[in-house]
Amino acid sequence: ATMPPLLSAIANAGRHGVLVKSAVVMERLGQVDAVALDKTGTLTEGTPRVTDIRPLVGSGLDAESLLTLAAAAEHPSEHPLARAVVAAALHRGLTVPDTRDFTSAPGVGVTATVGGQTIAVGALARLLDDAGDAREPRDAGDAHAHVRDAAKAADAGCAASAEAAVVGAELERGGRTAVLVQRAGLPVGVLGVADRLRTDAATTVASLAILTGSAPMLLTGDNARAAALLAEEVGIGDVRAGLLPQDKVTAVQGQEKAGHKVLVIGDGVNDAPALAAAHTGIAMGRAGSDLALETADAVVVRDELATVPAVVNLSRAARRLVV
Numbered sequence: 001a002t003m004p005p006l007l008s009a010i011a012n013a014g015r016h017g018v019l020v021k022s023a024v025v026m027e028r029l030g031q032v033d034a035v036a037l038d039k040t041g042t043l044t045e046g047t048p049r050v051t052d053i054r055p056l057v058g059s060g061l062d063a064e065s066l067l068t069l070a071a072a073a074e075h076p077s078e079h080p081l082a083r084a085v086v087a088a089a090l091h092r093g094l095t096v097p098d099t100r101d102f103t104s105a106p107g108v109g110v111t112a113t114v115g116g117q118t119i120a121v122g123a124l125a126r127l128l129d130d131a132g133d134a135r136e137p138r139d140a141g142d143a144h145a146h147v148r149d150a151a152k153a154a155d156a157g158c159a160a161s162a163e164a165a166v167v168g169a170e171l172e173r174g175g176r177t178a179v180l181v182q183r184a185g186l187p188v189g190v191l192g193v194a195d196r197l198r199t200d201a202a203t204t205v206a207s208l209a210i211l212t213g214s215a216p217m218l219l220t221g222d223n224a225r226a227a228a229l230l231a232e233e234v235g236i237g238d239v240r241a242g243l244l245p246q247d248k249v250t251a252v253q254g255q256e257k258a259g260h261k262v263l264v265i266g267d268g269v270n271d272a273p274a275l276a277a278a279h280t281g282i283a284m285g286r287a288g289s290d291l292a293l294e295t296a297d298a299v300v301v302r303d304e305l306a307t308v309p310a311v312v313n314l315s316r317a318a319r320r321l322v323v
């Protein structure tokens with residue numbers, strides 16, 4: 001028997017390095033008329049490197065001890081930024097201490113207890129906001145001494161937050177992701193992290209714009225400055241930055257309510273809800289998180305973004321043969 005067109009298209013997609021999970025998906029791929037791409041790990045290679053290590057003035061830390069603390073907290077995380085921080089520490093021959101009580105919040109960062117103190121590492125804008133909330137006086141009936149201590153801590157916290165914000169803005173203007181490190185709720189340093197654009201990012205964005213007939217969207221949890229710089233390089237005009245996982249879903253649903261069938265391409269745990277909400281979701285396989293790979297309808301196994309427009313074309317060709 002000759003193979004049904006959608007099945008041979010799946011085999012063909014496999015030869016291109018894309019795992020399409022079903023014939024239904026193979027068919028749906030050709031229907032998409034809008035596209036939303038994640039930034040880190042999707043438009044970029046997903047192997048970021050630490051470029052800057054900036055302990056804050058009052059922290060008493062040097063570059064190596066700041067990096068050690070951050071690496072300890074990041075050690076259990078599978079986020080590309082976490083792997084960059086750990087790799088930087090190991091590269092410098094630093095010993096990464098054990099941690100307890102690890103938690104992670106997709107699109108925000110991680111916390112862990114290192115040597116009895118809580119270390120938080122993550123998105124500068126988000127952590128500084130939270131620190132501001134934590135310093136709000138809670139109970140007017142507190143003992144005077146507590147109020148005085150809290151006020152002192154708030155002063156120290158304000159100075160450190162202000163310094164962190166300045167350092168972070170400088171790094172972000174240079175296209176870096178600014179990663180804040182906090183110890184016991186106070187900022188102690190900022191790391192700059194940068195990833196390379198995929199060599200096929202701009203051509204893929206252009207192909208997808210032509211194939212879908214609409215302007216591609218960038219959906220990222222990263223900061224607006226770095227996102228805008230990268231968007232300009234790849235030719236994306238519609239940039240949504242500082243998004244939490246649920247915000248990515250809302251952006252996709254907005255397009256779908258406007259009548260579009262949206263293709264979402266992502267790699268992270270933070271992309272999983274948007275991959276699920278999309279008409280069709282594709283995950284980047286090499287650096288992708290397990291959750292993204294499981295949630296997506298198709299997986300780019302060979303690490304090339306340009307395979308995505310290729311499989312959309314395969315789907316369209318197959319659908320012309322299906323009666």
Ligand code: ADP
Pocket residue numbers: 038039040041074077079081082105106107108109110121122123124177178179219220221222223243268270
């Ligand atoms: P993107 O949407 O571009 O793939 P994410 O949503 O995964 O990015 O992350 C958004 C931001 O949250 C990152 O730019 C970073 O500042 C912060 N972040 C998330 N996880 C971590 C982590 N493990 N370590 C440091 N920063 C993190």
Ligand code: MG
Pocket residue numbers: 038039040041042266267268271
């Ligand atoms: Mg990502």
